[in-house]
Amino acid sequence: MAASGAAKRYAQAAFELAKSQHKLDVWERDLGRLLTAMENPTVHEFFENPAIPDDAKRHAIGTLLPDDADTFVRNLLLLMLDRGRLDLLPGLVETFRELVLVDRGIAIANITTAIELQPAELREVVAQIGRLVGKEIEPRTYVDPAIIGGVVVHVGDTLIDGSVRTQIARLREQMVH
Secondary structure, three states, X not given: OOOOHXXXXXXXXXXXXXXXXXXXXXXXXXXXXXXXXXXXXHHHHHHHOOOOOHHHHHHHHHHHOOOOOOHHHHHHHHHHHHOOOHHHHHHHHHHHHXXXXXXXXXXXXXXXXOOOOOHHHXXXXXXXXXXXXXXXXXXXXXXXXXXXXXXXXXEOOEEEEOOHHHHHHHHHHHHHO
């Protein structure tokens, strides 16, 4: 899922605050808890229901975040509730996690294959990508049968296209010219 511009702005602000407080792990944990709770259809419907008063929703946020939760995380959620922006939470959490990974020197690799990789195969692909880019890799895997075989990898602005589809297209281009 691609995060909206507003979700990215919230995430960037949250990241900067969490980093300045040396609480990236706490924020990541608390935001993850909230996202998990919001993925529950009953909880989601509760927060989306305009007939439920905001006071009840504020109380529910307090309940969803245990006592060890960071006050600033709770305040962020209350601000998002007041502005009617709780729908941004999934994109905010996704972007926040990506910012944390980048801060830790970990590159996100979007790996697309024609069929799902077995765990050993994924480990080998991740190791090869890590050697190529010189960083630890956080894999995000996708399946797209249209690539026929091989692998397509996006790491930042770098594209590594080892798909059979691309190889066939190159061969076709060479035969035409």
